[in-house]
Amino acid sequence: MRKRILTIYLFTISCFGLSPVIGQTDKLIDKDVSIFYPAHYNAKENQPSFALLKEPKPMGNVPKNWKIKPDFYSKDGKTIVALPIAKGTDLYGTGENVGSLVRNGKKVTLWNTDNFRYLADKGKRLYQSHPWVLGVNKDGTAFGVIADNTWKQDIDLSDSIRFISDGPAFRVIVIQRNSPQEVIKELTKLIGRMEMPPLWSLGYQQCRFSYVPDTRIKSLADTFRLKKLPCDVIWMDIDYMERFKIFTFDKKNIPDPKGVNDYLHAKGFHSIWMIDPGVKVEKGYSVYESGSKGDHWVQTADHKEFNGKVWPGECAFPDFTRPETRTWWSGLYKDFMATGIDGVWNDMNEPSVFDGPNGSMPIDNWHRGGGNLPADVHLRYHDVYGMLMVKASREGILKANPDKRPFILSRSGYLGSNRYAATWTGDNTGNTDNMKLSIPMVLNLGLSGQAFSGPDLGGFALNTSADLFGQWIAMGTFFPFMRGHAAKGENNKEPWAFGTEIENVSRTALNRRYRLLPYFYTLFNEASKNGMPVMRPVFFADPKDTTLRKEQQTFLVGNDLLIIPKWAVNPIQPKGIWRIISIAGENSTTDKYQADVKLKGGAIIPLGNIIQNTTQFNLDSLTLMVSLDSNGKATGTMYEDAGDGFQYQHGAYLLSTFTAKQAGQKVEVKIAAKGGNLKPTGRKYKIIVVTDKGTVETGWTTDTKVSVKLPE
Ligand code: MIG
Numbered sequence: 088m089r090k091r092i093l094t095i096y097l098f099t100i101s102c103f104g105l106s107p108v109i110g111q112t113d114k115l116i117d118k119d120v121s122i123f124y125p126a127h128y129n130a131k132e133n134q135p136s137f138a139l140l141k142e143p144k145p146m147g148n149v150p151k152n153w154k155i156k157p158d159f160y161s162k163d164g165k166t167i168v169a170l171p172i173a174k175g176t177d178l179y180g181t182g183e184n185v186g187s188l189v190r191n192g193k194k195v196t197l198w199n200t201d202n203f204r205y206l207a208d209k210g211k212r213l214y215q216s217h218p219w220v221l222g223v224n225k226d227g228t229a230f231g232v233i234a235d236n237t238w239k240q241d242i243d244l245s246d247s248i249r250f251i252s253d254g255p256a257f258r259v260i261v262i263q264r265n266s267p268q269e270v271i272k273e274l275t276k277l278i279g280r281m282e283m284p285p286l287w288s289l290g291y292q293q294c295r296f297s298y299v300p301d302t303r304i305k306s307l308a309d310t311f312r313l314k315k316l317p318c319d320v321i322w323m324d325i326d327y328m329e330r331f332k333i334f335t336f337d338k339k340n341i342p343d344p345k346g347v348n349d350y351l352h353a354k355g356f357h358s359i360w361m362i363d364p365g366v367k368v369e370k371g372y373s374v375y376e377s378g379s380k381g382d383h384w385v386q387t388a389d390h391k392e393f394n395g396k397v398w399p400g401e402c403a404f405p406d407f408t409r410p411e412t413r414t415w416w417s418g419l420y421k422d423f424m425a426t427g428i429d430g431v432w433n434d435m436n437e438p439s440v441f442d443g444p445n446g447s448m449p450i451d452n453w454h455r456g457g458g459n460l461p462a463d464v465h466l467r468y469h470d471v472y473g474m475l476m477v478k479a480s481r482e483g484i485l486k487a488n489p490d491k492r493p494f495i496l497s498r499s500g501y502l503g504s505n506r507y508a509a510t511w512t513g514d515n516t517g518n519t520d521n522m523k524l525s526i527p528m529v530l531n532l533g534l535s536g537q538a539f540s541g542p543d544l545g546g547f548a549l550n551t552s553a554d555l556f557g558q559w560i561a562m563g564t565f566f567p568f569m570r571g572h573a574a575k576g577e578n579n580k581e582p583w584a585f586g587t588e589i590e591n592v593s594r595t596a597l598n599r600r601y602r603l604l605p606y607f608y609t610l611f612n613e614a615s616k617n618g619m620p621v622m623r624p625v626f627f628a629d630p631k632d633t634t635l636r637k638e639q640q641t642f643l644v645g646n647d648l649l650i651i652p653k654w655a656v657n658p659i660q661p662k663g664i665w666r667i668i669s670i671a672g673e674n675s676t677t678d679k680y681q682a683d684v685k686l687k688g689g690a691i692i693p694l695g696n697i698i699q700n701t702t703q704f705n706l707d708s709l710t711l712m713v714s715l716d717s718n719g720k721a722t723g724t725m726y727e728d729a730g731d732g733f734q735y736q737h738g739a740y741l742l743s744t745f746t747a748k749q750a751g752q753k754v755e756v757k758i759a760a761k762g763g764n765l766k767p768t769g770r771k772y773k774i775i776v777v778t779d780k781g782t783v784e785t786g787w788t789t790d791t792k793v794s795v796k797l798p799e
Contacts, residue, residue: 111159114145119263120273121149125159125168125256132255133236135459137471138218138502140279143260155222155230155261166256170232170248175225177636179267179624181242182217182502182535183512185210188527188624188639190220194243199470199499201439201446203514204548205521214437214513215500216470217535220248221270227631229267231274233260237471237501239450253466266630267534268619275536275618278503283615284539285492286730287357287701288430288509289607290319291597292570293581294543297326299340301347307581308354312699314590316582317597319700321351322432322570323360331399332367334374334423348427355700359430359496360423364438364476365402368394374419378403383412385465388451395440395448404438407475408454408468416476417483424487430494433480433508436473437499473499477508490732496568502536509539509568517546517577522559523654527639529566533620539611541568545580553585557592561680562652564596565603565644567611567621592680598671598697599681603644604704605693605725610645612726625649628661628687635659647690647723651683664688666714666777671697686777689716691723691745691756704730708771708787711745713756713795715776719749727765741765747776752799758791 113123122143135142158169172178178190185205186193197216200207218234220242234240238254250259260277264270293311298304304321311318327344329335336344351358366374378384384392384403394401406412420431440447452465468475477497484493497508504510512528515521525542532540544563545551551559551573560582563569573580582593600607610621623643626635640655649665651658653675665685667676675681686692694710706727715721723745728735740763747756756774760766771787776795785795 113149115147115149116143116145116260117273117276120260120277121153122258122260123157123159124258125166127256128258129255131461133257136235137237137474138233138235138278139260140277140503143277153263155232155263157232157259157261159256161256166252166254168234168250168257168259170259170261172222172247173224175633177223177633178220178244178248179223179531180217180219180221180231180535181244182219182500182532182537183213183215183528184531185213185524185528187637188530189637190244190531192245194241194245197240197242197470198445199437199447199473199501201435201437204516205513207446214498215504215510215532217502217537218242218250219274219502219535220244221267221534222248223267223626223630223636225633227629228263228265229270229630230264231262231270233274233277233502235260238467239469268627268630271534271536271619272617275505278536279506280615280618281505281509281539283492283728283735284509284611285494286604286608286704287319288494289604289611290569290701291317291564291600292320292322292359293318294322294324294570294572295580296573296575297324298322299326299337301341301343304347305350308351308356310581310583312354314583314594315699316590316594317601317697317699318356320357320359320430320570322572323358325361325363325398327360330367331363331397332369332372332374333362333365334419344426348429352427355702357429358427359432359494360428361432361434362423362480363397363433363435364404364472365395365397365399365435365440366405367399368401368403375403377415378405381411381415383409383415385448386453386455388449388453390453393448393452396442397435397440404440404448405476406454407472407479408456408460410458413475413479413482416479417486420480420483421487424484430496431480431484432496433473433477434498436476436497437469438472471501473497474501474504474507477504481507492731492733500537505537505539510537511540511568511570512542514547514574515543517549517551517555517580519555519558519654521546522555522562523640525563525566526642529622530620530624530639530642533567533622534624536618538614538618538620539567541566541570543572544569545571545573547572547574548577550578551580553589556580556585557589557680558652558654560593560596561682562650564600565622565642565648565650565682565684569600595671595673595681599673599684601698602670602694602696603692604701605695605706605709605727606645606648608730609693609724609726613645621645625659625661628663632662635661647687647692649685649687651685653678653680653682664714664716666779668712668714668777670694686712686714688714689721690714691721691747693723693725693745701730706767706770708773710773710775711756711758713747713754713774713776715747715749715754715778719754721747724761728763738764741767749797752797754795754797756793756795
């Protein structure tokens with residue numbers, strides 16, 4: 088009888104989405120994935136889910152031997168979910184964090200905060216919220232927990248996993264799998280994956296607060312080309328606007344925005360321009376006027392237009408919970424993008440409000456919602472404000488340029504915002520500590536479903552020394568998102584700003600990235616298909632090897648490359664064969680800056696040519712670097728497509744496989760097409776076999792079966 092009632096509850100939830108459930112229930116919703124409901128769960132207070140792509144459907148009962156079970160209770164006016172953890176369990180995830188890769192013992196607050204230099208609350212609340220914990224058991228099996236609510240909450244990992252929310256009772260989803268990789272695949276199946284980004288967004292990007300006037304932007308671009316420092320994107324920060332009014336251009340600094348974009352395009356650059364959420368309250372300013380006319384602003388508790396100070400002065404803030412407001416916001420991008428803008432940077436979207444409580448809006452501000460989204464207080468919608476903003480931005484950009492892949496960088500985010508935007512780790516500092524910190528930060532974002540991220544390379548705040556910049560770019564060249572940035576008033580941080588030595592260090596580092604683009608692109612394709620991060624923790628090499636669990640000075644790119652920055656002291660290395668390779672003529676073993684890059688035994692990676700930007704990208708001549716395993720075998724894959732547009736969704740791509748097998752002193756390498764309709768014509772290959780005694784290299788050949796003779 089009881090079971091039957093539960094089934095009815097769940098049926099009701101899944102059909103109508105909004106019925107309260109009395110009494111704790113649980114159901115299986117996918118293979119090894121269960122959902123647990125607390126007593127007094129009121130769907131209206133938490134649904135629709137922002138994290139989940141779709142409302143889960145019950146498909147059976149939770150198996151009797153299910154291990155990770157939540158306890159629901161409330162205390163001191165807070166709603167709490169606790170999950171015990173077994174000894175020897177290592178915890179990860181929780182999104183963007185300051186501190187160690189392993190999260191055991193840590194507490195974070197999920198309350199998106201404009202946290203300059205990570206100083207407020209010792210960095211325990213940052214720009215993003217990921218109510219998600221990944222657990223890796225002692226034996227290498229793993230689990231993950233999603234706290235499916237958007238209310239202000241803490242994650243407390245001091246002795247167990249606890250989500251402590253200021254909101255009403257909420258449900259949790261638990262994934263149990265054989266490996267952390269399998270958990271991440273399931274997580275991203277539930278929350279969604281990023282779409283294929285445009286190839287140009289994988290190149291090096293140069294930013295500063297701010298490059299103005301237009302002549303400075305142009306000479307910046309010229310310098311990259313003159314010095315043969317590969318670069319794909321120039322970024323325009325807020326000073327391009329007229330008195331910080333979004334969707335305007337300052338007449339003095341940028342008299343001809345289209346001219347700037349045309350100039351950049353002619354030199355093989357793409358351009359990204361900033362748009363903040365705050366709209367200046369000003370009579371006659373078209374964005375404020377049309378926003379007011381459409382009644383698009385977030386309201387105060389007594390339902391008046393809320394105003395707060397940001398860069399332009401007094402501002403109103405779009406209420407992105409309203410479908411009409413998102414449509415209006417999307418529409419603003421049409422004329423903006425028509426000036427030839429390629430990508431958009433949505434900043435300050437926590438939202439940051441200079442004169443508001445804790446640097447944001449009052450928690451009792453009012454969001455009106457609409458569609459299936461209930462009206463509710465800011466306390467509920469704060470952490471998804473930025474996510475809703477970039478969702479609307481993405482729709483607008485896609486509408487303006489329907490044949491191009493949108494690129495958006497968002498500072499704030501919530502579990503699942505990887506569906507709409509890439510991210511960076513906000514306003515870090517130009518010191519060694521922050522450089523090192525960026526590794527665990529980006530790794531945990533990847534372990535929380537956000538594969539496309541990186542820090543401000545070189546450090547945003549404070550002056551950066553030549554040596555630090557050299558170390559940072561040598562390491563940062565292997566991060567998924569690679570952008571140099573600098574705050575207003577700090578020293579110049581372009582690759583040439585520190586003298587010839589560091590300029591040369593930068594060139595080599597950039598050449599390494601550009602040669603690796605076919606490999607990176609393949610990894611981004613993987614992330615778009617199964618959610619695996621591009622940059623991976625070293626313990627992914629062997630989740631059963633508990634000695635690797637804390638390693639955070641070094642990292643993996645994909646499964647096959649191990650990156651060891653020069654400053655790493657006694658890093659723990661995965662067992663097995665890992666051979667140092669030279670990618671762009673460097674010898675990292677004697678170099679002061681270039682990170683050691685080790686290729687896994689058993690792997691084959693594709694390398695392109697040194698180019699100055701991705702408009703020159705081609706695979707007419709492809710180098711395959713082979714590192715055999717102890718059985719004399721190796722394999723690899725490569726994904727390619729047009730690099731932009733959506734034809735790849737209709738078969739216009741090519742997936743190639745590479746295999747190598749040693750027989751006596753010979754290594755036979757085969758290249759085969761595995762999927763997709765593209766067919767390369769006359770592609771030339773060069774094989775490099777990396778052995779313990781050095782490398783063996785073939786000449787160029789169009790044969791797809793190549794035999795390489797190893798030295799005696
Ligand atoms: O209040 O647009 O994190 O990257 O350069 C600062 C100026 C506003 C914060 C961003 C930073 C950007 C800066 N912005």
